[in-house]
Amino acid sequence: MASIAVPKRRVSSFQRREWLQGYLFAAPFLIGFFAFVAFPMLFSIWLMFQKWDLLSPPTFVGLANIQRMLTDELARKALVNSAIYTVFAVPFQLVISFSLALALTQPVKLRSLYRAGFYLPIIIPVVATAVVWQRVLHPDFGILNTVLGWVGIPPQPWLLEPGLAKPAFIFMSFWMIGRQMVIFIAGLGNIPVQLQEAAQIDGASKLTSIFKITVPLMTPLIFYNMIIAIINSFQTFVPSLIMTDGGPENSTLFVVLNIYRNGFQFFNMGYASALAWELFVIVIGLTIAQFYVSSRWVYYES
16 A cells, blocks of 8 residues: 655744744743753752862762762751751741731731731841841840840840750741732632631631631642742751851751852862752652642642
């Protein structure tokens, strides 16, 4: 049986012009992605197997950086610090931001002013925020110790005591919940009023309707904010660098600060790249695990 030749589809000059225009419009993003994301990631994979101090030529060391990463006590401590910070900070952030969103969707006076006030810290530079909080937590002249003194609590060395430094950082993280609050406010505005009215007609209290209607319908946004908050908490860097430089006794040495130290203070770029990819794998693994578990508690409207 003779085969039938299928004519090749010719691309017209108009289609070529459309493709060219599309690539030109996308060029800024493509150039930025390949230059500042894709290339550094690939280069850091190559650096994992090298010893490089930024001055002398790189030297191939095989799996030495990965072996050191798995046995380094300081790297393990940094991971534990970041994990503890995440476990305690993220749930409190979600609860506080959700509670604020519930309060600021009620018909209260100056509601827009309150919303702007709680969101304002997000637009303040992180360095300025760290400097302000360093002053707030000062053991002798800090505002927090002054307020605690009003109720008879003696001044505490928040940033000088290993047992207090990490709780101080967790408390400071509540300052940055404005973004989560705004997302929750947007979600609460999309909940049908008819459901709330039907629950009230059936005799449900305000608290019951929140837990039985509002929270289930908000679980997609709760899940989204949780994912973003966990990623951000593992990337905590500037406050620990400026306020404590990882101290006291490495109690605020978080993962990214440890990567920064090895790369730009100790000039061990190969080992820093290995630590960075370890963090990447951990964050990706946690995100995938949360997506797997989310099917059991996140409600998506069909």
